[in-house]
Amino acid sequence: MEPITLLLVLVCIIIGGLLSSLAVHLMPVGGAPAAMATATGIATGCVMLMTGASVTGLFTASTVASFWATNPNVILVALSGAVGSMLMMGFTMFVGNLIYIFGAGIVPCSGRVAVDPITKESQTEYKTPRTDGHGVPTVSFVSGILGGFSGGFGGALIYVMLVSDSYAHFSVATAGIVAMGIFIANAIIAAYNIGGTIEGFHDPKFKARIRTGLTCSLIVSALCGVIVVIAMLTGTLVGGVM
């Protein structure tokens, strides 16, 4: 196998991993408190949400990759995955807001910033005292959409590099599982870095922690990439084990 091919696979896995980590940091994740409208964001954990979004993207990416008999277009497949994750995030946040508004009579507002950076609307007077905000305000919604795009692109990029005949040439199932595994490893590391809840790119936590998160992701993705490269060199997974 050409060294340049191996290097390309390694670089793409690292880029995919970094984008996945960035995606988790961009998610408006409220965790368990958000389910009680005690915190702003989506009412589930980072890993759960991001895994759901990324596998939706992975599904679309696999369908689009099968359009080509051989050598799928890397950018188009990765973008298809990105859009798939983005739509999953968009519908989830929208319906979540519908339940907050019509099921519990709650106004979406941020708990971390006084003014929404996008709409320029004040948040403080809509917030219930002794909570950390509630619902998914516009800025968090946009951040979630961007996060979905970034995560889906990263996951689908890893998948298409692994499945393509010109690169790793794993079977579709093996490529899917390996891509999912690398993605989840990055999501978990990012979740530890966030440590609880985050509202999106406007949250002060984002600025404070993104550098650490991306550094850890770089190490994890490089390690995963090296393992994939070893598998390619030894031919362990080429053609697939499934």
Next chain:
Amino acid sequence: MPVISLFAWMLVIAFLAFIACMFEDLESDIGSQSNPNSQVQLAPEMGYIHRYFNKAISGEGLSYGLSCTISGTIAMLILLQLGSVGPKAAVLAIPVGAAVGSLVHMVRSSTCHVGRESAHKRFEQPIYLDVFYGHLLPIATHNFMAVICITAIAYIQCNLGILSGVTGASNPFPLPLLCLIWGLTVGAIGSSTGDIHYGTERVFQDKPFGEGRRVVYHGQICRYGDCGVRTSKDVAAFCAKFGGPATGLAFGLIVLFENWRTVIGMLLGGLSIGGLANPAVAAAWGIGIGIGIAIVLVILARTLEKWTRNKYGPFVGE
């Protein structure tokens, strides 16, 4: 005609997705799984002895990923064994697979509830056997409905080329992996959306309506129903009126629009019975339509937020 058939199957998949996610959410509400479980878990510590079913096997995504993968694996094994019968074998394979998945889920629910409640002995929380036995069947049946729909979706997507007559329409992933993918997604959506109606509203129904649940309320769950003591079975009846269908809608819309934009892209890329004429055009159109839908969603979300602020107004009270 085959292209129309492709659209028809897409709508069947979207309908099944709606049913799957609705039942997934209701099942998680009956068992107090996922995020609102923190309140049921905290209640005895706050002196609130309750009759809720308390299970948190894992996050909903992983729990449903496992149930659906078991179902998909069993279904695939039966399909392989009954290969000579042809596609009719699916009529047996999918329900049997889903039944095994649900049984495993029921076993995990049992051990989880008993383990969690026995750990609350120090707070004098008893293990009510009628609560334990009474909730296992609703949990298993709701889980069965969700898992059978997911397995059916995965089966259709695996064999879409044969079912619709369009070459290359099938998804390349094997049945168990598709079950894992949709199981993870259905759990993630059920956890993200449906839990709000249970956690914010139903569990705190005796607290003021229309405000976020303050930290001081945590653990002080509502234990009494319209008549008598409330159990988790009463939760399903309440959440089935709004939270469950809304959650189903979220997953249904995701599956519908994901497939719709891909199929529209394929049509614009020159889809015929023989396959795609121009894959790059098909993929590019799919991406463009998807970005368009995302922009519409952002506008809708902003409009809804604006409407809510005008309608409900700022927070009043202390």
